Amino acid sequence: MFVNIFSKNYNIIFDLRVMQNRKILIIYNSGYGTTREIAERIYNILSVEPRFNIHLKKINDDIEINNYDGIIIGSSVRADQLLANTRDFLSLYKEKMLSKKIALFIVSLKANSSSGQKEVREKFINKLSSQFPSLKFMSITAFGGKIDMKKLNPVMQNLIKHVFVDANIQSFGSVDSRDWDKISKWAFELKKNWCINKVIFLIIQIFLLAF
Numbered sequence: 001m002f003v004n005i006f007s008k009n010y011n012i013i014f015d016l017r018v019m020q021n022r023k024i025l026i027i028y029n030s031g032y033g034t035t036r037e038i039a040e041r042i043y044n045i046l047s048v049e050p051r052f053n054i055h056l057k058k059i060n061d062d063i064e065i066n067n068y069d070g071i072i073i074g075s076s077v078r079a080d081q082l083l084a085n086t087r088d089f090l091s092l093y094k095e096k097m098l099s100k101k102i103a104l105f106i107v108s109l110k111a112n113s114s115s116g117q118k119e120v121r122e123k124f125i126n127k128l129s130s131q132f133p134s135l136k137f138m139s140i141t142a143f144g145g146k147i148d149m150k151k152l153n154p155v156m157q158n159l160i161k162h163v164f165v166d167a168n169i170q171s172f173g174s175v176d177s178r179d180w181d182k183i184s185k186w187a188f189e190l191k192k193n194w195c196i197n198k199v200i201f202l203i204i205q206i207f208l209l210a211f
């Protein structure tokens with residue numbers, strides 16, 4: 001009986017409910033546009049069929065967190081910290097996000113290699129668990145960043161010299177260390193996990209209805 005009900009309705013349920021009822025917010029905080037471009041790539045991946053009901057917003061936009069099932073937060077790093085608005089956002093919404101699936105991507109020049117990515121990721125997992133112990137992230141990752149020297153004034157250029165040294169980048173100048181394959185892979189993984197979670201939830205619902 002269960003198998004019949006499930007197989008008859010599987011396609012309809014999967015297409016109509018699993019994806020489109022799933023409201024996802026991608027929210028980004030970006031100084032010079034690097035993180036915004038990554039957020040847009042993730043948005044595009046989650047927007048193709050089978051797609052979610054997905055919104056892309058800047059961190060300062062009006063946001064009604066309660067409207068969403070899942071939240072993807074993207075932020076770049078300054079002086080080894082998430083941008084201040086990102087920390088304010090986590091602080092402001094930490095209670096409202098308790099029941100949500102949250103994923104975080106961090107954009108940082110030091111995440112310009114696999115080892116750098118691992119290091120940045122681990123450092124921020126530790127920081128976040130001490131700053132926001134109640135928040136449970138389903139995924140935290142770090143992506144390499146970008147520096148466009150033309151966009152930085154001389155003071156800023158001077159400030160970031162040590163970041164180049166820490167990131168083991170030999171020549172001081174414009175650099176783009178974003179790995180678009182890694183970014184796409186992470187977005188596809190999130191999509192897969194959200195689908196599986198929702199399908200399991202629906203199977204339980206159908207099971208309860210059937211018996």
Ligand SMILES: Cc1cc2nc3c(=O)[nH]c(=O)nc-3n(C[C@H](O)[C@H](O)[C@H](O)COP(=O)(O)O)c2cc1C
Pocket residue numbers: 029030031032033034035036076077078079080081107108109110111144145146147152156159160163
């Ligand atoms: C003033 C300044 C400070 C930065 N500090 C760090 C840092 O401490 N660690 C790091 O890995 N990257 C650092 N970066 C690199 C940025 O995280 C990187 O350029 C990122 O791509 C910027 O993204 P956005 O344009 O979305 O803000 C710094 C960049 C600037 C301009």
